[in-house]
Amino acid sequence: MKFLEYLAKIDRRIIYLILAIFIIIPLIKPLNLPIGSSHPVKSLFDFIEKQPEGAVIVLSMDYDASVYPECHPMSRAIARHAFLKNLRLIGLTLNPAGTGLALEVMTEIPKEYNKKYGKDYVFLGFRPDITATILGFGEDIRKIFPYDYFGNKTDTLPIFKDVKNYDQIALVVSISGSALPVSWIYLARGRYGQDIAAGVTAVMAADYYPYLRTGQFVGLLGGMKGAAEYEKLIERRELATSGIDAVSISHILIILFVIIGNIGYIVLLKRRK
């Protein structure tokens, strides 16, 4: 009985220690749990897959390093998919602290596919006002971004010869740890009818389902699982695939802690009665 009572008041340091151990083990020795492909992830994959060669995708990497493990693999996987399909990629960020991460995606991934800067892809960097930037994309990208991240005049870049605004853009993918994808929906989808997809952290994913069901999002990557599923679909397993085992174990542990806490709570309650 005493043990059952103890279950209601386990020291939080013990919880931290157990969680740390069970997160570290699968990171060192992966369990290789099977990864499926959920409908929201598959929809995005299929949408990009059916685009004709040379179609333009805008990848808006609207996150900072705090959500790096969940969001960064998504950006990398989508950039890879675009280049695998010989699509053109326009990268930008609406988060000032996200420029470095977006830069990494836009410099490392194109190298793997021998893509040419300015022709096959471009990195526009950061712009401060979300509303004006998203709406500006619907008018003339070159006016909102007269220069790219590296200081080149966007007027001189070949990619912008036939790309002026949303009319020439097949899809915008907003990867974010905040409510930014909704701004893309309100402003780009609402005003210009632009197809939008989102990649968000697991805790944010539930907020985006209404937009997915109405077709305002063509697809949705939710958390590390969404990223791992996308990595599986493009057959290039890396950051998310290696982290999903640790996420799985941590979920199970939290559930177990809640069950243990409730057993202790019920025992204590009965005793008081």
Add this chain to the structure above:
Amino acid sequence: MLQKKIPMFICFLMGFLLFFQFYIPTSWSQNFYSTILRWILGISSFAIVLAVASLVRHHTRKIKERKDIPYSITLLVSLVATALIGFIGGIKSGTLFDKIFNYIQIPLQSSMFAILAFYMASAAYRAFRARNIEATLLLLAAFIVMIGVIPIGDLIHPYVPSFAQWILDVPNLAAKRGIAIGVGLGIIATSIKIILGIERNWLGR
């Protein structure tokens, strides 16, 4: 008095013009809209300058008042040093600025966020109690979704992920949609109040 009246007039005028611009598909209307968008970008840039100035002022005051001095000094030194390194050495891949970002900022920010997992585990253990039917239903729904969104869900039973997806698609969606409609109506009402000068909180004190 003019300090309030002029911004309110600009707000009313711009709100009114941009509202009607949307319904006028002429070239001058489009040009006006494009110009406004560029103006907004320019003005927004000043917000960053203002934010940096405010941050510096706040921490200089804290240093003067001798409150949390080491933290404020660390912040100010990091701010100035990173900005200088960026201005002098550039911000391209492989520069010192890039290395500071990759090897200091990313690990620090990621670690801060990762600590949340531990707090969440501890908080869930303490606070998630099946006190009544509603709380028990919430707990069960949380368990199903938590298991359903990880690969183990598939291993337990193929229906677990489907059921988790159903919870997200139906009950969750119903509640979220209601909230979204409420928020949308709230945004419209607040916007009208701001344009008409009824809501004046944005003017500050």
